[in-house]
Amino acid sequence: MxxxxxxxxxxxxxxxxxxxxxxxxxxxxxxxxxxxxxxxVARDHRDADTPEALARPRASADLAPCPPAGPGAGPEVLRGISVECAADGSTVDVARAVDDRIVVLNLWAYWCGPCADELPAMAEYQRRMGSEVTVLTVHQDENETAALLRLAELGVHLPTLQDGRRLIAAALKVPNVMPATVVLRSDGSVAQILPRSFATADEIAEAVNPRMGVPG
Structure with a gap:
């Protein structure tokens, strides 16, 4: 050679x-x-999102606790689905968590620009509605750290479910768009699915409240 x-x-x-x-x-x-x-393989969160790694982002986000279990079994379509509460890492039985209460599920991801614009409006809507309605956000990406950091950045402290596998959206047959909002009546039935974004709390109340029979 x-x-x-x-x-x-x-x-x-x-x-x-x-x-x-x-x-x-x-x-x-x-x-x-x-x-x-x-x-x-879809996962609820990354391997890197250990309890130790999530401790500081959780403290920064300071999220409200996830709803406690209601008295019944909850909506049939959600039974058997358990995900993590982003506030503290506890396991949430989704069907029982939404049982016997009016729930506004807000489906989002940390990388979604319209979601970031909408989340503060959801927080303001929750503040206005008080105990009449429970706004529960559902983070649909496995990067839980990024979700917590985004919520901390936005100053949004709503209870949040970590659902990287998107099990809740699949069970409720939500279109594959984000953000999306699902309104559940207190009996667990779906009042409406809204695959759109909202800019203000007023817009949310106008779209959501008439279907639930609560004042705006």
Whole structure:
């Protein structure tokens, strides 16, 4: 082999090694799981979102506790779904958490711009409605740390469910858009599904309250 050929082969070996190292680094940073077939597996939160790692973001977000279980079994379509309460990491039985109360479910993700615009309006709507209505947000991405940091940034302290697998949206047949709002009557039935964003608390009250029979 000539010296030129040997030099070319050496360069190729180095390039391949660098490419493999870069690929490994990307794999480590991605923090994702795959199934035996190689397809991504949906998870409620990332491996990096350990209780220890979430402690400081949780303290910054200072979220309201998730609703306690109601007296009944809750809506049938939500039975068997358990997710994490973002406030403290406890497990929430979703059907029982929404049982016997009027609930406004707000589905969002930390990377969604319209969601960030809407969340403060949801918080103001909750403040106005008081105990008549429970606004419960549902974070639909596995990056729980980012969700907590976004809520802290916005100053929104609404109770939040961490649902990276989007089980709640699937059970309620919510269109695959964000933000989206689902209104549940106190008997657990779906009053309406609103795959749209709201800019103000007034807009939310105008769209939601007439279907629930509560004053605006």
């Amino acid at each position: 000539s010296s030129g050929a040997r030099w070319t082969a050496a360069v190729l070996v180095v390039l391949v090694a660098l490419g493999f190292a870069f690929w490994q680094e990307l794999g480590d940073d991605a923090d994702t799981s795959t199934s035996p077939t190689g397809s991504p």
